[in-house]
Amino acid sequence: MGIVIAVISGKGGVGKTTATANLGLGIAMNGKKCVVVDFDIGQRNLDMILGLENRVVYDLVQVMDGEASVKQALIKSKVDDNLSFLAASQSKDKSVLNSQKVQKLVQELKESFDYVILDSPAGIESGFEHTIEFADAAIIVVNPEVSSIRDADRAIGILDSKSQKVKEGAEVAKYLIINRISADMVQSGEMLRSEDILDILNIKLVGKIPEDKGVIDASNQGKPIILNKKSIAGQAYNRISGRLCGKKVDMKDVEISDSGLFQKIAGMFK
Amino acid sequence: MLFDWFNKKKSASVARDRLTIAIMSDRDSTSDLPFMDDMKAEIVEVVKKYVGVRAVDIRKEIEGDFEALAIDVELDRKG
Numbered sequence: 521m522g523i524v525i526a527v528i529s530g531k532g533g534v535g536k537t538t539a540t541a542n543l544g545l546g547i548a549m550n551g552k553k554c555v556v557v558d559f560d561i562g563q564r565n566l567d568m569i570l571g572l573e574n575r576v577v578y579d580l581v582q583v584m585d586g587e588a589s590v591k592q593a594l595i596k597s598k599v600d601d602n603l604s605f606l607a608a609s610q611s612k613d614k615s616v617l618n619s620q621k622v623q624k625l626v627q628e629l630k631e632s633f634d635y636v637i638l639d640s641p642a643g644i645e646s647g648f649e650h651t652i653e654f655a656d657a658a659i660i661v662v663n664p665e666v667s668s669i670r671d672a673d674r675a676i677g678i679l680d681s682k683s684q685k686v687k688e689g690a691e692v693a694k695y696l697i698i699n700r701i702s703a704d705m706v707q708s709g710e711m712l713r714s715e716d717i718l719d720i721l722n723i724k725l726v727g728k729i730p731e732d733k734g735v736i737d738a739s740n741q742g743k744p745i746i747l748n749k750k751s752i753a754g755q756a757y758n759r760i761s762g763r764l765c766g767k768k769v770d771m772k773d774v775e776i777s778d779s780g781l782f783q784k785i786a787g788m789f790k
Numbered sequence: 791m792l793f794d795w796f797n798k799k800k801s802a803s804v805a806r807d808r809l810t811i812a813i814m815s816d817r818d819s820t821s822d823l824p825f826m827d828d829m830k831a832e833i834v835e836v837v838k839k840y841v842g843v844r845a846v847d848i849r850k851e852i853e854g855d856f857e858a859l860a861i862d863v864e865l866d867r868k869g
Contacts, residue, residue: 666805
């Protein structure tokens with residue numbers, strides 16, 4: 521039986537869908553069977569990031585309504601056989617989801633995959649609640665920036681009260697990803713340090729992603745950045761994927777830029 | 791001039807302080823505790839077994855690192 525992970529953020533535009541795509545692919549590259557599901561009904565995006573938009577035939581809502589089987593709707597990634605994808609519906613809106621339908625789908629996916637990753641819509645409304653309802657764990661994506669962190673805290677609050685696991689008296693595991701860290705800005709005191717963010721949100725860190733221009737280039741092409749071995753963001757996603765698969769991967773301090781470090785060392789010999 | 795520059799608080803630490811306060815007050819609101827009504831009803835039921843109850847009030851209180859639920863049970867004298 522697989523594990524269900526909801527990727528949430530509260531605020532939109534922080535890189536939630538990019539994270540979902542890269543972690544899904546990263547987990548698949550670790551040899552685990554993984555399915556990523558776009559729960560952002562009406563605002564389908566994960567297909568673009570994965571480069572699978574032309575292969576979508578059936579979507580999530582059609583599966584839930586019994587118009588297509590899960591098997592018919594799943595799209596296999598060409599990059600890695602272990603990765604499958606289920607698209608959001610573009611024509612409907614979020615109100616079409618209901619708990620029973622979501623539970624049935626999640627259950628079915630859990631039976632055939634090691635990891636079921638659900639890309640949540642932004643906000644904290646019903647679409648979000650349905651995404652977290654049957655999750656075993658949640659990955660919270662934030663930017664080191666006040667509005668993102670505050671909204672994430674609200675989302676975590678709802679996760680802690682609405683998830684099925686919490687209602688049953690268990691705990692839903694929560695992991696934080698801090699995305700778009702600019703080492704230079706952290707060093708100059710213009711960007712929140714990850715220790716401060718962890719302190720404020722009071723949850724565990726699973727990884728830090730440095731700011732990387734390559735991310736936009738990657739989504740332009742529909743090739744997740746994790747495939748680019750030279751990219752610092754890609755490497756960060758690779759480390760996080762390893763951790764999610766139970767590997768022990770040291771936390772790299774992306775808050776110190778390599779150039780900054782070099783300058784410091786060079787300075788010692790002046 | 792130079793003195794001012796050194797004294798200027800870095801914006802990251804301003805962000806940290808503002809966020810800490812904003813989030814504390816967000817969490818403080820009872821809307822974050824959707825189970826509140828159910829919990830109130832259950833507390834009334836338990837206390838009722840022994841003594842009359844008129845009202846129960848539950849508040850979330852945060853002081854420094856500590857969070858507490860303050861529960862006031864108003865007894866019904868006649869009970």
